[in-house]
Amino acid sequence: MSDSWFDRHRERLDSAVAAIASREFYSAFDESPSPRVYGEEAAPAGRAAFDAWLDGDFPLTAAGAEGTVATERSPYGFELGVRYPHVTDPDALLAAAAAGMRPWRDAGPDGRTAVCLEILDRLHARIFELANAVQHTSGQAFVMAFQAGGAHALDRALEAIAYAWVEMTRTPRTALWEKPGRGEPLRMEKTFTIVPRGVALVIGCNTFPTWNSWPGLFASLVTGNAVVVKPHPSAVLPLAITVQVCQEVLAEAGFDPRLVVLAAEERGQKLAATLARRAEVRIIDYTGGNAFGEWLEDQAHQAVVFTEKAGVNTVVIDSTSDFAGMCQNLAFSFSLYSGQMCTAPQNVFVPAGGIETDAGHKSVDEIAAGIGAALDRLLGDDARAVELLGGIVNTDIPARVERAAGRGRVLVPSREVRHPAYADATVRTPLLVGLTADDADTYTSECFGPVAYLIETADTIESLALFDHTVARHGAMTASVYSTSEEVVDDMREAALEVGVALSENLTGGVFVNQSAAFSDFHGTGANPAANASYTDGAYVASRFRVVQSRRHV
Amino acid sequence: MSDSWFDRHRERLDSAVAAIASREFYSAFDESPSPRVYGEEAAPAGRAAFDAWLDGDFPLTAAGAEGTVATERSPYGFELGVRYPHVTDPDALLAAAAAGMRPWRDAGPDGRTAVCLEILDRLHARIFELANAVQHTSGQAFVMAFQAGGAHALDRALEAIAYAWVEMTRTPRTALWEKPGRGEPLRMEKTFTIVPRGVALVIGCNTFPTWNSWPGLFASLVTGNAVVVKPHPSAVLPLAITVQVCQEVLAEAGFDPRLVVLAAEERGQKLAATLARRAEVRIIDYTGGNAFGEWLEDQAHQAVVFTEKAGVNTVVIDSTSDFAGMCQNLAFSFSLYSGQMCTAPQNVFVPAGGIETDAGHKSVDEIAAGIGAALDRLLGDDARAVELLGGIVNTDIPARVERAAGRGRVLVPSREVRHPAYADATVRTPLLVGLTADDADTYTSECFGPVAYLIETADTIESLALFDHTVARHGAMTASVYSTSEEVVDDMREAALEVGVALSENLTGGVFVNQSAAFSDFHGTGANPAANASYTDGAYVASRFRVVQSRRHV
Incomplete structure (x- = not known):
């Protein structure tokens, strides 16, 4: 039996082995739930199979x-x-x-x-x-x-x-x-x-x-x-x-x-x-x-x-050649599954004097407004919002979001969203709180849920130092940098190597810091306290x- | 610099990489100290270099x-x-x-x-x-x-x-x-x-x-x-x-x-x-x-x-088609560096009723005598003996050998050897002590030094059970079996897999259980308490x- 299975799956195994060596794109299982891929019957049959388990004995015997x-x-x-x-x-x-x-x-x-x-x-x-x-x-x-x-x-x-x-x-x-x-x-x-x-x-x-x-x-x-x-x-x-x-x-x-x-x-x-x-x-x-x-x-x-x-996933914003793309990308990362991901960004360090962008100089408040506007575009319609946010996974989280709002300046408030299909679902949009470099008590621990901090620093040099310090101590699954300066990107790369965290640079399109691709991206490094x-x-x-x-x- | 070194050593690296994949014989450094290999000057120059360090300051600075x-x-x-x-x-x-x-x-x-x-x-x-x-x-x-x-x-x-x-x-x-x-x-x-x-x-x-x-x-x-x-x-x-x-x-x-x-x-x-x-x-x-x-x-x-x-390295003797070779091989393994190796055999399980061999049935005492005679041949001449035994590494060992002699029947006594060149060296031949399966207090811990136990069991089935039990609990770096029965060898292989120790089968020639060859033999398994x-x-x-x-x- 297992001989014929080995032959049957051999090509998939070989492809996977080749992919982990090349780190090029590979996927063996189609990620699109479309009927064009899986057939018209697959979705309703899967739902029916799920429903059939409810309120019943799951047929496993366990010693x-x-x-x-x-x-x-x-x-x-x-x-x-x-x-x-x-x-x-x-x-x-x-x-x-x-x-x-x-x-x-x-x-x-x-x-x-x-x-x-x-x-x-x-x-x-x-x-x-x-x-x-x-x-x-x-x-x-x-x-x-x-x-x-x-x-x-x-x-x-x-x-x-x-x-x-x-x-x-x-x-x-x-x-x-x-x-x-x-x-x-x-x-x-x-x-x-x-x-x-x-x-x-x-x-x-x-x-x-x-x-x-x-x-x-x-x-x-x-x-x-x-x-x-x-x-x-x-x-x-x-x-x-x-x-x-x-x-x-x-x-x-x-x-x-x-x-x-x-x-x-x-x-x-x-x-x-x-x-x-x-x-x-x-x-x-x-x-x-x-x-x-x-x-x-x-x-x-x-x-x-x-x-x-868990750790404190960090974004360092120094400058960008695509302000709209940056705001959109960050807003998506904050929103995806309500930030309930070990890879979701939390701490966004930005110079207090603002940053240079393709859309001119942007103050901290203008950056917050840009992210806020992007969140509105993503989440303004409840029916669409729930497809990105999902539901709040446990009852501790709403109170945690409220407490976080009290720890700094609310730049973008969290909003309750009504799920059109599930009236009892708890759905919240991300909260963006303004902090300063002095608020280490708040930003050096993970606030699991739809909460991100926009943290003002003296300059990018301090941002990098805080990134280094907080991640070395408290760990991180992901890190991200926005800069048009090759030197700043190099410094961030070096800092990321030092503290041992994977880095995404200038993500402004359809790749998000919280997502890693099997066979190509390593998830976690084992080199900082967030994961061994x-x-x-x-x-x-x-x-x-x-x-x-x-x-x-x- | 390191580029040219990489090129210079590339062939050696490639050969080593090939050898660890094939596990076939490979060695990059000649093991013969012969002048034909290393030249006439190498040995005296090396000795002189060693002598030059004595009673001096070794030139390393350390923070x-x-x-x-x-x-x-x-x-x-x-x-x-x-x-x-x-x-x-x-x-x-x-x-x-x-x-x-x-x-x-x-x-x-x-x-x-x-x-x-x-x-x-x-x-x-x-x-x-x-x-x-x-x-x-x-x-x-x-x-x-x-x-x-x-x-x-x-x-x-x-x-x-x-x-x-x-x-x-x-x-x-x-x-x-x-x-x-x-x-x-x-x-x-x-x-x-x-x-x-x-x-x-x-x-x-x-x-x-x-x-x-x-x-x-x-x-x-x-x-x-x-x-x-x-x-x-x-x-x-x-x-x-x-x-x-x-x-x-x-x-x-x-x-x-x-x-x-x-x-x-x-x-x-x-x-x-x-x-x-x-x-x-x-x-x-x-x-x-x-x-x-x-x-x-x-x-x-x-x-x-x-x-x-450390662990309790074990030999199971069931039968042999080369009694002389077995005794010779075991005697060499006991003698090499006075048994002061983490791989030296210590516990030899043998049926109380003796074993079948190419030289007829052999009682336990005849096996001991065979090993004793082989030890005599190897170690009878002091000048040759010291080249195999080396010196006793620390002052605890002679007393340990004496105590071991009191724990059972002395089958082959340990002898003091006079080193012809170093009058103050402590040199001892191996002690072989007869025990029974009941003497677990003695044979379940390592007795580091020139001591081996010949342990009488009811039969090979009990020998295998004791091997399994002692190694699972106390670990072993090596194990060895002598048997003419394919079934017994299979059972021993299975037991060795179960307790996670490398096995040598019927060694009667120039390979010894305490020696492992780089690139081919794994030293230790990490699968039993002797090593992780x-x-x-x-x-x-x-x-x-x-x-x-x-x-x-x-």
Whole structure:
């Protein structure tokens, strides 16, 4: 079975491997939810499949589970009511996950890669269902849920599989070693086997349940490990569907389906912390807040820990040759999914004296007005606005936006938007607050949600110094610069290298700082406090397995 | 400078890269100290160079140093008396090391690789001097010091450099990304830069000061990091020479020579522990005892920690078609450097009822006698014996050997050997002690030195179970099996995969379980408690650097 799957998916694997080496554009899964691409039936069928899960028992059996939990409420204002097996016995859960590891190891790199690529195909076949599940757990608008939570997440998963396959196959399965000597050479036959580390734990987040979980899940699975998927209690369904597909394909290929298991919990059960310290758990992938991420890095010594936490994403504005394009680009980045992205810009440093632009000198207030006008164009119509903003993912955020408004000068107020289809959805436009360089207490921590700060500095030199200082200390997933001066761009590049953050320069068109393209852009660097890992580089896959050799004379 | 060095060493790099992919035989540095290879003058010149260091000030200046330390005594019975700058101020030391990192980063993968390969060439030119330094710090016999401490260490260093170069260059320096769209494609130019993690700390050991330090040193240096080399107080000189050569080549190429610094300390100063917790230190390579290795793994959260500790290396004897060859091979492995190798076999499990061999059935006592006779042949002549045994590296070991003799039945006693050239050297032949499966208190910990246990089990099934159990818990660097049964060998292979240890099968000739060949054999697996890393795999290099990108429209 897995032989024929390997052949079937070989071209896709080869293309992915070529793309990660060239970093040129590649995508294996079409990001357009258009009927022209996916057919007329796909969207309604996906919605119906999603609806069918609501208020029912999700058909997964889990070792170590007793009873069920239902913890999800759509940010669009309704209870999902899906019931999942409630994991209460980590011993039984981990034992079941580990039980099938030997045949999975023996399947070898190609065999496991075939199974994982087949899983991606089956997930792709359910992309509309997944998009609905992502929309109604994360609050992303549908098209974004389809793209980020579906097509792009599949691309990131494929990227992780491709990296892992390259890494596993760089050592041959066997080798003949002949050492010349005085008489007969010494001859040894050697066998090299890829062995897993153990059980891997994937700790999902609320905002990107698939995009942020799939790279670690597939990197661990394809390298031979069993995977326990611990979803965020508010975003279980996308990962339940994922586990269901993994189990279906594993079983079809003759492997123990429990190699991938769902560990659903009650809110507040702290199942992730319990599992993370278990001796059996040798790999942890985590996306979420800094406190628990740092706890994992410090406490889970028995495991290799990959974290993506949060930072203070920064924009340095020095000057621009396209003022309108800059304002439009920033407004879009602030608005996309209401800034509820680990990559959304927050701190915008700008000289207090204003900047030179193609539209003449612009004061700080004029820049704010330019961004405000761009926000109005993007978000002025409620029906269009909700397609960009999505819903506010949790109830803490509106109060946080209000508090942020009190911390400085409100340059662009946040507005409540009425969702035309979901009356109970909470939707807010971005708030832009004016600060000064002295307001470090405010801008040195992440204010998760639709909040950005326009921070006045003495000049671009101070902007760069503050960028350097805040990101080195507090981390960042992204950084961005606007300048017509090659020297300033060079200085920003150098600062970005120093503090270890990816930089986007003068984005004024259809590419946004919060978006990264699989196979070409690295997401996170692992070089600053916001994340200790990157999607995807060699370091993300190389330590998920080990090579064990045996040798004998021939 | 580094351009021409890259060209000069390109063929060697390419050969090494090809060898790590094929795992076929390759060596770049001749292991024979013969005058036919290195010329008549090389050996006496190397000895003279070594002698010239004795009782003098080693000419290194170190930031953060005050006064000097002289802590080395040759296991062959004389004080080295070499004085090194005594590091007392970690702040100054680390600041100096980090000062030159930016130009070193900007040299790029090829530039840094060229410098590192040139360093290897210069170290090779001093191989006889290094061999003397290794001999008179570790106690290894001269030829072993030349091979393991010189040629093989150079090969292992080259291997680490080759792995790192492959890993750094798999991402291109620049890429053009074109995403097709409805109108014009989106076009971005992207730049990818390899950035270092920070300052790397290499903590050397007494027994293999070069072989165990160079892979980490060069893996960190070539990936752009500064390296602080903290030698064992009893084995400073080989690493002082190493640092001297690194600084000479770095300076010649226009880089800050303090990118590699020596951190010599007083015995008991605990400088490694102080440095290991510093925020600037982002990579640690350690070889040594389990207690400090585990402390590093648990406590140095700010760093990536690579450890090679110790375990209980195990031999399972089931049967053999070459009894004499088996006894000879085991006797050699026990004798080489008096068993003072992390790879030397210690626990030999054998069925109490004896084994079938080509020379008929052999009881446990007959096996012991066979090994004893082989030891006599190898070590009967003192002058030849010392060339295999070398000297006992520290004063704890003779007492440990005596205690071990009291823990079971002495099958082959340890004998004191008089070194014909060094009257004050301590030289001991291996002790073989008979135990039973019940003596787990004795055989589940490493007895470092010339001690091996012949452990009677009910049968090979119990031997395999004990192998599995002890290695899973206590780790091992090596494992070995003797059996004429394909089924037993298969079971042992499976057990070795399960517990994650490299296996040698039926070694009866000129390959020994304690020896691994660079470019072909992995040293350590990282998959059991004896080590969390392997020389060398992708995981050993991939996390020593990060990729930071910038992107812009074109």
